[in-house]
Amino acid sequence: MASNDASTGSGPVETAIREKLTTLLQPIELTITNDSWQHRHHAPMRAQGGGSGETHFSVQVVSDTFQGKNTLQRHRMIHSALSDEFAQGLHALSLKAKTPEEVQST
Amino acid sequence: MFRSAFRASTSISLAARRTAASRRTALSPGLQLARRYLSDDAKQKIQQAVESTPVVVFMKGTPDLPQCGFSRAVVQVLDLHGVSPEKMKTYNVLEDSELRTSIKEFSDWPTVPQVYINGEFVGGCDIILGMHQSGELENMLEKAEVIPKIESDSPPQSSSS
DSSP: OTTOOSSSSOOHHHHHHHHHHHHHHOOSEEEEEEOGGGGTTSHHHHHTTTOOSOSEEEEEEEOGGGTTOOHHHHHHHHHHHTHHHHHTTOOEEEEEEEOHHHHHTO | OHHHHHTTOOOOOHHHHHHHHHHHHTOOHHHHHHHTTSOHHHHHHHHHHHHHSSEEEEESBOSSSBSSHHHHHHHHHHHHTTOOGGGEEEEEGGGOHHHHHHHHHHHTOOSSOEEEETTEEEEOHHHHHHHHHHTHHHHHHHHTTSSOOOSTTOOTTSOOO
């Protein structure tokens, strides 16, 4: 726990998210942000003494594998890949999942 | 709150069973393991809940006192579209630990909040906010007859059908 540095280093959960999503999606772009510090005071985190420091993440990912899938399906793909992390205390995951074409058109 | 609202549970529709069954096939091993804990009883109660009101939100806290920013955002967006209280029901998962675990399995969705419109799972906070920005949410709420259609002031990308 003490080795987690919220500002710079990646903790084990973040590393696992990165590895699993890289394998699953072969992303062109993958940005993972740890937002856990913003949520230390909300009720479920207080119950765990502020949480582990790796409870809330934002993920922005661009991948060809999202082609032909709607947002719900894309999110489900990611959730399935991270079911272990969710089972072990990952609490919230904010997702932006796009195809390369969608990124260009915005 | 959740339990008392469900006491009158009886049966679920065939269509609903089919949806639940098709959901089950697409699960990851981890979630399949978790699903074992969802009793038929709990499943039926949730199915009834999501079909009882046009818009159903499973959230942390209440609309007046949300306990989580994601839940607050979802409730605010629905409020902004003028979803009236009688067309929307919210369940506070923090008040019911059984609901809190079973709803995740029921929807095959690991986080709260969760929004259902006309018995169909729509998504969590990101999806609702995204659909709000694209105009999709408004269309969906209009189609579901949750909010009245506004003909003259439709979003730019919608067709004039």
